[in-house]
Amino acid sequence: MIDRRKLLLGGAALALSGCKILDSARDRDSALRRLFASHEGLTQSAQRALIGNRLAPEFIEADIRQGQRPNGSTDPVSASYRRMAETGFQDYRLTVTGLVDQPQSLSLADLTALPSRTQITRHDCVEGWSCIAKWQGVPLGTVLTLAQPKLTARYAVFHCYDAIERGLAGEVFYYESIDLIDAYHAQTILAYAMNGAALPVANGAPLRLRVERQLGYKMAKYVHTIELTDSLAALGQGHGSYWADRGYEWYAGI
Numbered sequence: 001m002i003d004r005r006k007l008l009l010g011g012a013a014l015a016l017s018g019c020k021i022l023d024s025a026r027d028r029d030s031a032l033r034r035l036f037a038s039h040e041g042l043t044q045s046a047q048r049a050l051i052g053n054r055l056a057p058e059f060i061e062a063d064i065r066q067g068q069r070p071n072g073s074t075d076p077v078s079a080s081y082r083r084m085a086e087t088g089f090q091d092y093r094l095t096v097t098g099l100v101d102q103p104q105s106l107s108l109a110d111l112t113a114l115p116s117r118t119q120i121t122r123h124d125c126v127e128g129w130s131c132i133a134k135w136q137g138v139p140l141g142t143v144l145t146l147a148q149p150k151l152t153a154r155y156a157v158f159h160c161y162d163a164i165e166r167g168l169a170g171e172v173f174y175y176e177s178i179d180l181i182d183a184y185h186a187q188t189i190l191a192y193a194m195n196g197a198a199l200p201v202a203n204g205a206p207l208r209l210r211v212e213r214q215l216g217y218k219m220a221k222y223v224h225t226i227e228l229t230d231s232l233a234a235l236g237q238g239h240g241s242y243w244a245d246r247g248y249e250w251y252a253g254i
C-alpha cells in the first residue's frame, strides 16, 4: 500500500536529489518537513473552501413532537444480534478496522466513557417524512482518532447487523459509507441514546450513525463495524451503500 506521505517523500527526494534527504526528514527544520506542512495546509484549505463547516440546524426540546418513527429494518433477526439484545448488549463490540494504524474493539462501556455530544436535529427520510429527535453519542471523529486512520483512508464504511434482503445469493446486509470530511464533522456522532433513553432496538440499538447534513438512509443503524477504505468499489455492488447500489445518491446532502 502506497501512502501519500511516502509518495511525496519520493517526489521530494527526487527533486532535491542526494541520499541524505531521508535522514534529514527527521530534522524539525528540514526543507522537506516544511514542504509536507505546506502541502497539508493547502489540501485542508481547499477542502474547507469546497465543503465548508456548515452545521445542520439544531432545535430545542419543545420542538420534539413525537417519537422517532422507525423505518427500514426495525428488528434484526440474526441469532448473534438477538442474543446480544437479550443480554442488554453487554457483549456488543464496535470494531474499527481497515486502513487504520490502531484497530479498535470497543464495548458500549468504552463508548459511553468517551466525551459525548447531544444534539436535537431533524431526520429527513427520502420517502417524505421528518422527525425531530434528541441524539446523544460519541463523535465519530473521536473514535477515528483512537484508530488513527492511515493517510490513504478516504471513506468510513458502516457494516450493520440487519439483513435487509434475502436473495438467491444469500443475505444482503445493510451498509453505508461517508467520506472523511463528513466523518470528522462536529455533528457526526455514533448515537447510543435517543430522546433521553437508551437507543431502542427499532431505531438501531445499540449504536447508529447520525450524519446530520444528509438524508435518513445514510444514518446506518445496528452498526457493528467501521471499516476505513480508499475505495468503495469492492463493497456490495460498488456504489458505497445498500441504497446507492439500488439507484439512490451516494451523497444525499440536504
Ligand SMILES: Nc1nc2c(c(=O)[nH]1)N[C@H]1C(S)=C(S)[C@@H](COP(=O)(O)O)O[C@H]1N2
Residues within 6 Å of the ligand: 068, 069, 070, 071, 072, 073, 124, 125, 126, 160, 161, 162, 164, 174, 202, 203, 204, 216, 217, 218, 219, 220, 221, 222
Ligand atoms: N441498518 C439499517 N440502517 C438504516 C436503515 C435500515 O433499514 N437498516 N434504514 C434507513 C432509513 S431509510 C431511515 S429513514 C432511517 C430510519 O431511522 P429510524 O428507524 O431511527 O427512524 O434509518 C436508516 N438506516
Ligand SMILES: [Mo]
Residues within 6 Å of the ligand: 071, 124, 125, 126, 127, 216, 217
Ligand atoms: Mo429513509
